[in-house]
Amino acid sequence: MAFRIKPKNKDESQVKSFFKIAGEIRKSQSITTYGPGALIDFPRMSGILAGIDNWENTLGKTNFNKLKIHERNLERILGKKYFVQPQTKEDEKNIHGIIVERFPQFCYCPECGALDRYYKIEKKTNNTKDYNRDSFCGICFQSKGRDVKLIPSRFVVSCKCGHMDEFPYDAWVHRKTGRCAEPKLSIEISKKTNSLEGIIIKCQCGAKENLDGIMDRNALYQFKCYGSMPWLGKKENNKGWYTELEQGEACDEPLRVLQRGANNVYYPDIVSALTIPPYSSRLQRILESDMEVLEQYNEMPEVLRKQNYDYYYTKNKDRLRCSPEQYYDSLVLEFGFENNKPININDLLVGEYSALCDEDCSDPDFLTIESEVPEEFHGLIDQVKIVGRLREVEVLKGFRRIAADEGELAPLSKKAMDWLPGNELFGEGIFIRLNEDKVSKWEVKNADRYSMIISRTKENFYASTKISEGNIRYVLLHTLAHLVIRELTMKCGYSTASLKEKIYSSISSDKLMCGILIYTASADSDGSLGGLARQGVTENLRDTLLEALESASWCSNDPICIDSKSQGYASLNYAGCHACALLPETSCEINNILLDRAALIGTSDNNSLGYFYSVFS
Numbered sequence: 272m273a274f275r276i277k278p279k280n281k282d283e284s285q286v287k288s289f290f291k292i293a294g295e296i297r298k299s300q301s302i303t304t305y306g307p308g309a310l311i312d313f314p315r316m317s318g319i320l321a322g323i324d325n326w327e328n329t330l331g332k333t334n335f336n337k338l339k340i341h342e343r344n345l346e347r348i349l350g351k352k353y354f355v356q357p358q359t360k361e362d363e364k365n366i367h368g369i370i371v372e373r374f375p376q377f378c379y380c381p382e383c384g385a386l387d388r389y390y391k392i393e394k395k396t397n398n399t400k401d402y403n404r405d406s407f408c409g410i411c412f413q414s415k416g417r418d419v420k421l422i423p424s425r426f427v428v429s430c431k432c433g434h435m436d437e438f439p440y441d442a443w444v445h446r447k448t449g450r451c452a453e454p455k456l457s458i459e460i461s462k463k464t465n466s467l468e469g470i471i472i473k474c475q476c477g478a479k480e481n482l483d484g485i486m487d488r489n490a491l492y493q494f495k496c497y498g499s500m501p502w503l504g505k506k507e508n509n510k511g512w513y514t515e516l517e518q519g520e521a522c523d524e525p526l527r528v529l530q531r532g533a534n535n536v537y538y539p540d541i542v543s544a545l546t547i548p549p550y551s552s553r554l555q556r557i558l559e560s561d562m563e564v565l566e567q568y569n570e571m572p573e574v575l576r577k578q579n580y581d582y583y584y585t586k587n588k589d590r591l592r593c594s595p596e597q598y599y600d601s602l603v604l605e606f607g608f609e610n611n612k613p614i615n616i617n618d619l620l621v622g623e624y625s626a627l628c629d630e631d632c633s634d635p636d637f638l639t640i641e642s643e644v645p646e647e648f649h650g651l652i653d654q655v656k657i658v659g660r661l662r663e664v665e666v667l668k669g670f671r672r673i674a675a676d677e678g679e680l681a682p683l684s685k686k687a688m689d690w691l692p693g694n695e696l697f698g699e700g701i702f703i704r705l706n707e708d709k710v711s712k713w714e715v716k717n718a719d720r721y722s723m724i725i726s727r728t729k730e731n732f733y734a735s736t737k738i739s740e741g742n743i744r745y746v747l748l749h750t751l752a753h754l755v756i757r758e759l760t761m762k763c764g765y766s767t768a769s770l771k772e773k774i775y776s777s778i779s780s781d782k783l784m785c786g787i788l789i790y791t792a793s794a795d796s797d798g799s800l801g802g803l804a805r806q807g808v809t810e811n812l813r814d815t816l817l818e819a820l821e822s823a824s825w826c827s828n829d830p831i832c833i834d835s836k837s838q839g840y841a842s843l844n845y846a847g848c849h850a851c852a853l854l855p856e857t858s859c860e861i862n863n864i865l866l867d868r869a870a871l872i873g874t875s876d877n878n879s880l881g882y883f884y885s886v887f888s
């Protein structure tokens with residue numbers, strides 16, 4: 272994906288030709304790591320990725336339409352009409368990319384210490400049209416005739432609503448003396464210490480403060496958040512960043528100081544779905560790719576609509592390869608949405624789970640083949656499915672800052688749009704379903720062991736969505752998924768980050784779920800790293816499972832690890848640490864929590880606690 276830097280104070284529709292490519296990133300990171308609102312460091316500048324308000328404008332209508340994708344179930348869940356993929360360099364010669372606003376604007380000179388917004392202290396250049404340029408210190412150029420590159424401020428401020436602004440250097444240095452009439456700031460960074468105490472801000476009036484304590488929770492209690500949203504551009508009058516607040520109004524959330532490159536600057540909220548029957552069929556996918564046209568017909572009066580639909584059928588008969596009846600049934604599916612009944616994320620998981628458990632399916636984007644359960648696992652594992660091909664759509668709903676699980680989602684656009692940014696990924700996988708009866712017995716038997724983890728989940732947003740009273744099977748399924756992924760990476764040489772998991776776990780009587788899907792999903796349309804599906808063949812799977820369980824019985828941190836009941840984030844892991852059970856963030860659906868090796872193989876004084884204990888006895 273290409274990023275373009277937006278000229279200051281200009282509307283992008285007028286200045287398209289001024290856009291310069293500021294940098295590029297891989298498509299797979301384009302919404303997960305670098306979505307609208309994220310901060311990004313380019314070689315020449317630091318920026319914030321702009322919201323989606325102007326995507327259609329900057330991409331151009333034709334291009335924009337080409338980048339639309341559909342995932343009907345996700346559209347129903349999110350109440351959107353379609354999703355749009357960020358454009359990649361591979362897509363087109365003329366990339367229009369995504370706009371970047373220069374942020375933070377505060378910079379300092381490492382030589383003379385000048386500290387201000389870049390355009391106030393930078394060396395004047397004739398090349399003002401080139402907004403993606405290095406900024407050099409104007410003061411050093413004047414006095415020494417040398418180019419010294421300005422460095423962007425390391426700190427920004429934010430609140431839990433996602434608002435973001437410059438660190439208030441001016442107010443901070445004058446917080447005891449009161450503001451002065453002519454502030455002129457400089458920074459002095461001590462080489463003797465790395466601490467914030469060693470960073471001293473000075474003003475020409477004599478005021479002086481170091482930055483000690485700015486990272487404290489309430490360091491900025493004297494300051495207010497004015498709701499700036501730099502990723503949504505400037506205010507209409509061009510005075511300051513866009514905000515939803517009225518002039519002079521402040522937001523209720525306290526301001527916090529964040530470091531530009533830190534994780535807590537951007538937590539994307541992403542939902543993903545597998546495309547499953549009936550939407551995965553060849554016919555359905557063709558109709559979706561022509562949705563632009565078909566949707567227009569749909570808005571016409573009935574007679575005309577029918578004529579156009581018929582015309583489309585006749586024209587595309589060779590491509591559609593179906594009877595008129597099948598064609599019309601498919602249209603109803605696309606447009607009928609089963610009477611537009613809204614569905615939620617849980618319905619989606621239930622749908623995926625039943626599609627995986629169902630008879631083999633040979634849709635182009637959902638190809639499943641039953642595989643035989645290895646003999647050693649009869650009675651423990653009920654079903655194994657090889658997923659020869661799958662399509663996953665991931666969509667960015669919004670983002671949070673400071674904490675991943677608190678506060679409202681920050682918006683991606685000024686006005687709510689009828690679409691969101693999304694990515695279409697392809698891959699393959701292995702689905703394993705455990706024996707429901709055996710698992711529910713295991714749950715009853717081990718309820719006591721997990722009472723502590725259940726009470727801790729009540730404090731935690733992530734965990735509470737996955738595990739409820741009695742639903743401790745999630746720990747069993749999740750740990751199994753992690754150990755199998757670790758084993759597959761070692762055995763087949765995948766990078767751990769390329770494998771992902773989906774845990775299907777529910778004890779509600781109308782939709783019992785008890786399975787895991789381990790899969791790859793990448794932006795290349797061939798999607799396959801080769802061979803993950805092959806690992807689902809009985810012989811291979813037997814070895815993988817046995818080795819995964821074997822490795823579950825040992826951790827370099829044992830006996831501390833195996834006996835532990837509080838490891839990891841918010842003490843939400845029992846026997847599970849970096850050495851034995853954790854995965855890279857991108858592979859885990861839930862932040863590497865709710866893991867316990869003992870759920871699989873038991874502990875030294877209680878073997879039978881392990882679901883798979885019998886395999887080894």
Ligand SMILES: [Zn+2]
Nearest residue numbers: 380383408411
């Ligand atoms: Zn300088």
Ligand SMILES: [Zn+2]
Nearest residue numbers: 451454474476
């Ligand atoms: Zn001053």
Ligand SMILES: [Zn+2]
Nearest residue numbers: 430434496522
């Ligand atoms: Zn705020």
Ligand SMILES: [Zn+2]
Nearest residue numbers: 826832848851
């Ligand atoms: Zn461990």
Ligand SMILES: [Zn+2]
Nearest residue numbers: 859860861863
């Ligand atoms: Zn996980």
